[in-house]
Amino acid sequence: MRLLICNGSPRGKGSNTALLLKHFTDGFSAYSENSFETAYLMRTKEHAAIAEKARRAQAVIIAFPLYADSMPGIVKEFIETLGAPPPKGRAKKQREFPPMGFIVQSGFPEAVHSRCVERYLEKLARRLNARYIGTVIKGGVEGIQDRPAYFNRRLFMAFRSLGRHFGVTKEFHPITMKKLAGLERFSAVSKFFFRLLATAGLFDSGWNKILKQNGAYERRFDRPYQP
């Protein structure tokens, strides 16, 4: 299978999205007949060429971080290119899109944040007349590059397993998807513990550490646009 991966992170090659994709493609490449190419959507000038590659691939995966409850602007720009009519002078009839899958990762721990964009992506595949493979949702991703390796072991294993299965079936394994999506919303018990830990300042401490390193801690509550 020839797979085109579109990395929709504005952080590009150093992004968390790229890191998750690396493990996905490690699994995918377990079969020697599989090949993939990664396109970076932050290179907006290349969108038309990437869209053409998408039409020629046997499957397309678009992966991005959740930005303001949806896809980053560069991803929306690419989607607008996918929907654009063929350039003048080209044949009216364009090649059909291959099956499309999506990976959405976010900093929030719960999957519920990504459900709206999931609805959008399912509709997008229909709009493009492409088979919808599915949307993999993974929360709690922010900061994974600062964590000790053992912390990410299971996460990366799950992405490799997702990639391996995809490499054979052109499908996302439903059980792996469910495992990755994890918690949909906090239960009453987790809300209780969240409040307990929040009161202890546990969630702010990570931010405070970086703010202090940057000498910005004292200014953390600044309101430069207060009317």
Place this chain on the structure above:
Amino acid sequence: MNIVILNGNPDPKQKDPDRYINALGADLSAKGHSFQSFQLRDMEIRQCSGCWSCWIKTPGLCAQRDDMPLIYKAVMAADLVIFSSPVIMGFMSALLKRANERFIPLIHPYIALVEGECHHRGRYDRYPGIGILLHRGPDTDDEDIAIITDTYRRVAINFRTALRCAFTTDRPISEVSHAIADL
């Protein structure tokens, strides 16, 4: 009421959405409201690079040097901010989306439980309400409108405010203006 509208129509050849917004502004001004419209396509608005300078280096200030500070000032002084866009490929334009993402300097990195979910804490004490004004494209259906509306309901929660109104430009201007004035 102080109303700010972000016009995310990327195409100057598409006159209808701009005409609608101008007429709506005139109507609201005549009712005594303050109305400011930003034509996003004529402004320099860069993609958020995800650098988080606005959270961890220069709290509240974006590292990019472009026209966003004009919008930040107007938004924080407003009572209602309307995100307006033609529906393109079932969603707000990339232009509007780009401006929308650049709102993160206005909130705080700390996380709090809001409506039982994790959301960012506010940076300011008070935020304007949010509205959306959509211009249907030839391929827009009610499902698209519902997806955008539900998304902006969540955008509003993350902006520590609420979605106060959602309109499409097929509704008469006087009716929309009246509904906004009644908020």
